[in-house]
Amino acid sequence: MSRAPRVLMTCDAAGGVWTYALDLARGLRRRGVETVLAGFGARPAESDLKEARSVAEVRWTGLPLDWTVRDRAELSGVAPALDALVAETGADALQVNAPSQAAGLKSRVRVIAVTHSCVVTWFRAVRGRDVPPEWRWQRDLNTEGLARADEVVAPTRAHAALTLRCYPGCRRVRTVPNAIGPIEASGTRAEAVYAAARWWDEGKGAATLDAAAAMTDWPVVAFGPGAREGVAPANFAHAHHCGPRPHADVRRAAARAGIFVSPSVYEPFGLAALEAAAGGAALVLSDIPTYRENWERAALFAPPGDARAFAMHINDLARHPHFRERLARSARRRARTFGLERQAKAMAAMFAAALREREPA
Numbered sequence: 179m180s181r182a183p184r185v186l187m188t189c190d191a192a193g194g195v196w197t198y199a200l201d202l203a204r205g206l207r208r209r210g211v212e213t214v215l216a217g218f219g220a221r222p223a224e225s226d227l228k229e230a231r232s233v234a235e236v237r238w239t240g241l242p243l244d245w246t247v248r249d250r251a252e253l254s255g256v257a258p259a260l261d262a263l264v265a266e267t268g269a270d271a272l273q274v275n276a277p278s279q280a281a282g283l284k285s286r287v288r289v290i291a292v293t294h295s296c297v298v299t300w301f302r303a304v305r306g307r308d309v310p311p312e313w314r315w316q317r318d319l320n321t322e323g324l325a326r327a328d329e330v331v332a333p334t335r336a337h338a339a340l341t342l343r344c345y346p347g348c349r350r351v352r353t354v355p356n357a358i359g360p361i362e363a364s365g366t367r368a369e370a371v372y373a374a375a376r377w378w379d380e381g382k383g384a385a386t387l388d389a390a391a392a393m394t395d396w397p398v399v400a401f402g403p404g405a406r407e408g409v410a411p412a413n414f415a416h417a418h419h420c421g422p423r424p425h426a427d428v429r430r431a432a433a434r435a436g437i438f439v440s441p442s443v444y445e446p447f448g449l450a451a452l453e454a455a456a457g458g459a460a461l462v463l464s465d466i467p468t469y470r471e472n473w474e475r476a477a478l479f480a481p482p483g484d485a486r487a488f489a490m491h492i493n494d495l496a497r498h499p500h501f502r503e504r505l506a507r508s509a510r511r512r513a514r515t516f517g518l519e520r521q522a523k524a525m526a527a528m529f530a531a532a533l534r535e536r537e538p539a
Contacts, residue, residue, distance in 0.1 A: 182210045182212055183212070183270050183271065183526075184211070184213075184270050185214070185271045185273055186213075186214045186260070186263055186267055186269035186272045186273070187203070187213055187216065187275070188215075188217075188218060188274045189215050189218070189275060190218045190275075191217070191219065192219050192243060194450075196425075197425060197449065198275070198294070198356060199230075199275065200229065200234075201359060201518055201521075202521060202522060202525060204359075204522075205518040205519065206525065206526055206529070207233060207234075209522055209523070210526075211530075212234075212235075213234040214234060214235040214263070214269060215236045215237070216237050216239055216259075216260065217236065217240075218239055218240075218242065218256075218276075218279075219246065235267070239263075241255055244278040244296075244297075244316060244320075245296075250318075250319050253278065256281075257281065257282035257283050257284070260272065260274075260279065260283060261285045264285040269287060270287060271287055271288045271289070271528070272287050272289050273292060273525075274323070275292050276291075277291040277324050278296075278316070278322075278323045279291075279323060280323035280324070280326040280327050281322035282326075283326055288328045289326055289327045289329075290329045290330075290331060290525075290528055291324060291327035291330050291331070292330075292331045292333075292354075293324075293330065293331070293332050293446070294447070295446050298344045299341060299446070300381060300444055301313070303466075304380060304444050317345075321345055324347070325347065329352060329528055330350065330352065331352050331353070331525075332352070332353055332446065333353070333354065333447035334353060334446065334447055334467075334472065335353050335471055336467035336470075337446040337447065338353050339467075340467075354524045355447070355516055355520070355521065356516065357518045357520060357522075358449070359518055361429060361433055361456040362433060363456075363457050363510070367458065367459075368435055368436055369396050369436055369496070370396055370436060370437075371394060371435065371439050371492055372435030372438050372459060373387055373399070373439050373440065374400070374432070374453075375440070375450065376403055376406075377400060377402050377404045377419070378404055378406040381444035382442050383441030383442050383464065383482065383483070384404070384413075384414070385412075386441040386484070386485045386488065387400060387414075387439065388412075388413070388414050389416070390486075390488040390489040391416035392415075392489075393485070394493060395492075396436070396492065397418060398416070398439070399435075400414060400420065401422075401427075401428050401431060402422060402428075403422045404419055432450075432457040435454065436496070436506075437459055437462060437492055437495050437502070438451060438454030438455070438459040438462070439488060439492060440464060440469070441480070441482065441483075441488055442464050443464060443482040444466075447468065448463075448469060451477075452516055455506075455510055456510060456513040458510055460478075460502045460505040460506040462477065462478045462491045462495070463480070464481075465479040465482065466482060472512070476505070476512040477505070477509060478495070478505065
């Protein structure tokens with residue numbers, strides 16, 4: 179068998195997985211690995227699909243994401259759809275970007291499950307407890323998917339450790355850090371504080387951000403959706419909430435802002451912080467394991483939920499430009515270590531192993 183490996187990769191347009199999937203597909207293509215993207219959830223804008231088709235074949239299933247449904251019966255079509263796509267596309271390996279999507283698979287191809295986030299780890303990190311009874315089917319489904327996977331991957335050691343605590347039957351979780359392409363920093367930094375998240379998610383710390391904004395010298399600008407059906411909306415009285423914006427606009431904001439802040443209590447990786455650091459912003463982050471792992475000695479850290487501490491760090495940076503610039507340079511140097519080539523090399527090695535396994539003796 180002498181052809182290039184082909185991987186079927188699940189994706190969605192609801193958050194960072196979309197950027198992750200497209201960037202990884204670009205990196206894999208440079209390494210001779212073909213990608214077919216299997217889309218879940220709401221169909222993205224045609225402009226986004228056009229970008230995706232420039233790097234990979236796209237098949238949009240329209241099937242729901244696990245965290246958007248009320249019971250596993252609504253996900254009964256996921257495994258059959260992926261099995262059919264594996265057969266139709268001739269995929270040598272399947273990468274699911276949600277472990278639940280591996281549950282019930284019949285295909286014999288190698289399965290790599292990348293755990294970017296899940297309801298179970300969210301509850302453990304944000305509320306300090308197990309999922310409530312009505313959500314335990316999520317834990318069961320993820321457990322089945324993790325057991326089916328030949329490899330389990332997390333974007334940080336911190337999230338890998340959390341995954342193992344929440345799913346004790348999981349044998350091993352490898353770490354392959356997320357990555358982004360180059361971001362050109364603006365020559366002139368705006369005297370503003372930038373933040374980006376799905377603010378309806380209580381794990382992102384919208385209330386802390388807004389309380390801190392009441393005490394900062396510089397205005398705080400928050401990008402990202404503030405409401406979702408069935409969830410209490412985030413309310414901003416002091417920070418300027420811009421709402422959802424195209425990803426290109428968010429990246430431009432990241433490249434202009436003087437300071438980036440993230441008060442999250444749960445971040446499996448923290449892609450927004452990486453984009454801001456690559457763009458040249460100084461970082462003020464929650465003191466959580468993920469951020470310590472990625473940004474130790476390249477950011478200022480505040481206790482989660484402590485709005486006064488966040489405001490104090492922001493004001494220190496706003497009032498002392500040399501300190502701010504020095505911290506921003508440190509963050510930008512660190513950001514360069516999260517390159518697409520490193521990520522693609524690690525994932526391509528897994529897919530190449532899958533191809534070797536399928537070669538006839």
